[in-house]
Amino acid sequence: xxxxxxxxxxxxxxxxxxxxxxxxxxxxxxxxxxxxxxxxxxxxxxxxxxxxxxxxxxxxxxxxxxxxxxxxxxxxxxxxxxxxxxxxxxxxxxxxxxxxxxxxxxxxxxxxxxxxxxxxxxxxxxxxxxxxxxxxxxxxxxxxxxxxxxxxxxxxxxxxxxxxxxxxxxxxxxxxxxxxxxxxxxxxxxxxxxxxxxxxxxxxxxxxxxxxxxxxxxxxxxxxxxxxxxxxxxxxxxxxxxxxxxxxxxxxxxxxxxxxxxxxxxxxxxxxxxxxxxxxxxxxxxxxxxxxxxxxxxxxxxxxxxxxxxxxxxxxxxxxxxxxxxxxxxxx
Ligand code: UDP
Numbered sequence: 123x124x125x126x127x128x129x130x131x132x133x134x135x136x137x138x139x140x141x142x143x144x145x146x147x148x149x150x151x152x153x154x155x156x157x158x159x160x161x162x163x164x165x166x167x168x169x170x171x172x173x174x175x176x177x178x179x180x181x182x183x184x185x186x187x188x189x190x191x192x193x194x195x196x197x198x199x200x201x202x203x204x205x206x207x208x209x210x211x212x213x214x215x216x217x218x219x220x221x222x223x224x225x226x227x228x229x230x231x232x233x234x235x236x237x238x239x240x241x242x243x244x245x246x247x248x249x250x251x252x253x254x255x256x257x258x259x260x261x262x263x264x265x266x267x268x269x270x271x272x273x274x275x276x277x278x279x280x281x282x283x284x285x286x287x288x289x290x291x292x293x294x295x296x297x298x299x300x301x302x303x304x305x306x307x308x309x310x311x312x313x314x315x316x317x318x319x320x321x322x323x324x325x326x327x328x329x330x331x332x333x334x335x336x337x338x339x340x341x342x343x344x345x346x347x348x349x350x351x352x353x354x355x356x357x358x359x360x361x362x363x364x365x366x367x368x369x370x371x372x373x374x375x376x377x378x379x380x381x382x383x384x385x386x387x388x389x390x391x392x393x394x395x396x397x398x399x400x401x402x403x404x405x406x407x408x409x410x411x412x413x414x415x416x417x418x419x420x421x422x423x424x425x426x427x428x429x430x431x432x433x434x435x436x437x438x439x440x441x442x443x444x445x446x447x448x449x450x451x452x453x454x
Contacts, residue, residue, distance in 0.1 A: 124150045125361065126195045126237075128180060128228065129202030131155035131162050133307050134243065134298055134353065138199060140305060141354035142361070143169045152193055154178055154186070155202065161305055168303075180224035183231070190235040197239035197361050200228055203272070206313055207247065207413050210269035221272035222279070229283040238287055239364040240280065241357055244294045246346075246375070246418045248274045255381075256346075256421035259294070259373050267413045277373075289370035291360040296346035296377035296420045298353045300440040301447035315384060316347070319391055320444045324452060326402030331384050333410035336417075342384035344417035346377035349435030349443070359429040369428060377420025378433045391441050 125142065129135045130153030139151045143165075152174045153162065165173050174193070178185040180202055189195075203221045204210065210217040225242075232240065249257050250264035265271045280290050299307070299316040307317045322329035334341035356376045363369040382390075388405055425431045 123148070123196045123365065124152060124193050126152045126154065126189065126198045128154045128198070128200045128224070129243075131157055131159040131175075132201060133161075133305065133309070134350065135199070135201040136161035136165060136305050137302055137350045138201075138354040138357045139165055139173070140168065140303060141351065142358050143172050145358065147172070150174065152176070152189065152195065154180060154189060159308070164304060180227055181220060183227045186227050187231055190231050190237070195235070195237045197241070197365055198228065198232060198237060199241045199243075199357055199361065200225065201243045203243065205269060206309070206311075207267045207269045208313065208411065210267050210272070211413060214268045217268045217272050221269075222275050225276040225279055229279055229288065232288055233283060233286050236287070238289050239361070240288055240290045241360050241364070242276065242280055242290060242292045244277055244292050245270065245273045246294050246296045246377070246420065248277065248294060249418070251415045252417055255417055256379060256419045257375065258421040259375055259424055266415070284371050289364055290372075291364060291369070292373040293356055293360065294373065294375050295353060296348055296375065296418060298350050299347050300349040300351065300435065300443045302351050302354075302443070304447070304450070306444060306447035315345070315387060316440060316444050317448065319388060320441070320448045322405075323391065323395060323399045323403045324448055326400030329388070329403070329405040330408035331388065331405055332408055332414060334385070334407045335410070338383055338416055340383050340385045343414055344381040344383045344419060346379070346381050346419045347387075347437055347440055348377050348433060349440050352378075352433040352435055356425065356429070356431050359431055363429060372428060374425040374429070375420040375422050376425060377422050379420055379422045381417060381419035382437055387437065387441075390437065394438065394441055395445060
């Protein structure tokens with residue numbers, strides 16, 4: 123099987139490629155990305171015969187077409203997107219242009235080359251401010267940020283192209299975190315809670331909690347954290363069922379059906395790593411960050427029932443894996 127992973131040099135894409143190839147030594151992963159990151163080098167070392175990498179901008183239809191010309195693709199997992207919510211508020215054109223045009227080009231080429239199986243990385247942010255919790259897939263879609271709107275538009279494009287023979291699974295991620303086999307979060311700039319918290323604990327910096335006046339029990343935001351290996355597995359299960367024609371045209375939340383507040387995560391990490399934390403570490407309450415919604419927790423029954431997806435990992439597993447990953451970076 124030849125699986126095309128767009129944005130496969132990034133955190134979630136590379137972890138998914140790793141997960142798929144570990145289970146399926148006969149699969150080939152064709153990876154497209156604007157950047158050639160360390161993750162590509164790691165994957166090429168681990169799987170020298172299974173990775174084909176193209177450094178291209180998917181907004182260039184002519185370049186993207188070379189990939190479809192070169193190889194018969196059996197299924198596509200479309201991760202490629204700009205993903206920083208705060209940046210998207212300042213760079214509206216950049217986010218809409220990149221996220222939407224890359225998806226449109228991909229869909230058009232999938233149609234042209236009769237590639238019918240697509241898994242799309244969507245986001246819980248398409249729901250906007252939760253009207254009830256936990257959030258099921260039928261919750262109204264009221265995306266707030268430019269990033270979230272771009273994901274919603276891409277979902278709509280996919281729905282339209284499904285009338286032209288493309289079978290999709292849309293995965294709405296809640297909060298992916300954690301590391302596997304030396305691949306962890308390396309966004310630039312990093313904005314996510316768990317890597318920033320663990321880095322502060324190791325390096326002895328001040329960690330800022332953005333707001334404690336939200337309408338939640340302790341006033342800090344609540345999120346549903348999903349381990350990256352579980353998320354990779356959700357992609358693999360979707361792919362297997364799509365390729366086997368057991369499902370088509372489905373939308374699934376991917377979370378663990380359980381939320382933790384930012385304060386709970388901070389206190390849990392302090393408890394777990396006491397004795398090892400840099401003595402200069404401390405946390406403070408800062409003002410709210412623009413665009414943050416109070417609580418996002420997935421109702422994740424649908425993916426359990428239709429894909430047999432059961433997350434294996436806990437918040438403690440996530441924190442431990444990020445601690446190991448970040449400690450390793452410091453020691454090398
Ligand atoms: N957060 C925080 N301090 C940080 C980074 C994040 O308090 O340095 C909070 C953020 O305000 C949000 C939660 O942690 O309430 C999760 O943020 P993250 O960026 O990890 O994910 P998001 O839910 O925004 O996609």
